[in-house]
Amino acid sequence: MSDPALLSEKIRAALAPCRLGEWPTPLEPAPALAAALGVAGLWLKREDRAATPGGGNKVRGLEFLLAGVPSGAVFVTAGGTGSTHCLCTAVHAGALGHRTVLAQFRQPDTVESRAVAAACARRAALIVHAPGPATLPLAVLSAWRHAGPLGARRWIPGGGAHPRAVVGQFLAGLELASQVAEPPDSIVLPLGTGGTAAGVALAVVALGWPTRVVGVRVAPAVVANRARTWWLAYRAGRLLAARGIRIPHLASRFPLSVVDGLGGGYGHPTPEGEAAGRLASEHGLTLDPTYGAKAFAHVMQRATRNVQRVVFWHTFAVP
Numbered sequence: 656m657s658d659p660a661l662l663s664e665k666i667r668a669a670l671a672p673c674r675l676g677e678w679p680t681p682l683e684p685a686p687a688l689a690a691a692l693g694v695a696g697l698w699l700k701r702e703d704r705a706a707t708p709g710g711g712n713k714v715r716g717l718e719f720l721l722a723g724v725p726s727g728a729v730f731v732t733a734g735g736t737g738s739t740h741c742l743c744t745a746v747h748a749g750a751l752g753h754r755t756v757l758a759q760f761r762q763p764d765t766v767e768s769r770a771v772a773a774a775c776a777r778r779a780a781l782i783v784h785a786p787g788p789a790t791l792p793l794a795v796l797s798a799w800r801h802a803g804p805l806g807a808r809r810w811i812p813g814g815g816a817h818p819r820a821v822v823g824q825f826l827a828g829l830e831l832a833s834q835v836a837e838p839p840d841s842i843v844l845p846l847g848t849g850g851t852a853a854g855v856a857l858a859v860v861a862l863g864w865p866t867r868v869v870g871v872r873v874a875p876a877v878v879a880n881r882a883r884t885w886w887l888a889y890r891a892g893r894l895l896a897a898r899g900i901r902i903p904h905l906a907s908r909f910p911l912s913v914v915d916g917l918g919g920g921y922g923h924p925t926p927e928g929e930a931a932g933r934l935a936s937e938h939g940l941t942l943d944p945t946y947g948a949k950a951f952a953h954v955m956q957r958a959t960r961n962v963q964r965v966v967f968w969h970t971f972a973v974p
């Protein structure tokens with residue numbers, strides 16, 4: 656492929672994202688944690704440090720989703736009460752002079768979900784609550800209706816899972832190429848609505864790396880699955896191709912493995928996740944129980960099984 660930095664520049668020039676984050680996010684070696692896990696190398700991709708406030712993996716996508724919208728718009732989006740996608744949208748849309756209306760289902764109460772919910776309540780113009788995920792579509796309709804009088808409405812799918820946002824995550828993957836001496840064996844990340852994994856896996860294909868991307872499924876399979884993630888990556892590739900930017904076709908290889916980390920349900924802490932969170936916090940790393948802890952639990956299990964050089968995608972920014 657062409658030089659990853661040049662390719663990134665070309666993509667930015669073609670799609671004109673806005674600037675919300677500080678790039679590149681750091682890639683930190685974590686030798687003590689690697690030794691505790693029994694792997695040769697562990698690096699932390701600090702997506703949590705993408706922006707202050709409103710950091711986390713969703714900033715990458717929002718740079719593309721919020722770009723070029725005249726100020727005074729109202730973004731409508733959806734997620735759980737602890738959704739950092741909802742929070743990030745409200746924070747960054749607000750900074751650009753827009754408002755946000757949220758449709759949210761109640762998720763299990765944890766320290767982290769409570770902190771995100773409180774921050775959402777401060778930042779959003781309005782929140783319509785659904786009792787659970789099944790009734791979220793009704794809450795979305797109501798949110799859309801209530802947003803009407805506030806300004807020109809724009810819909811962002813739950814989790815920001817849109818091909819334009821996947822292009823932002825693709826840039827994150829390309830960024831990694833300038834930060835590692837050689838490709839890692841695996842990149843481990845939480846798999847929710849799939850946009851983050853789609854972009855990172857697409858970057859691995861474009862870079863021609865042998866790396867495996869491991870998406871630890873933390874949401875129900877109807878949302879978090881390989882087919883949907885492939886489809887998001889495919890559409891991002893098409894979007895780039897339509898602007899004359901060609902990357903390798905996904906037909907032959909899509910290096911994403913999906914493993915189950917869901918436990919009792921979305922947002923429900925698992926014992927494995929709790930153990931992972933405790934170990935990480937002993938090493939100064941704060942993981943959230945919904946995403947990061949469940950994904951890191953997988954790294955702990957894999958450590959015994961022949962995976963030696965791991966990049967862990969650290970996605971959760973403490974609000």
Ligand SMILES: Cc1ncc(COP(=O)(O)O)c(C=O)c1O
Nearest residue numbers: 739847848849850851946970971
């Ligand atoms: C902290 C955090 N990590 C990981 C994810 C998963 O990302 P994706 O929805 O792109 O799969 C999310 C999604 O909301 C998130 O908020």
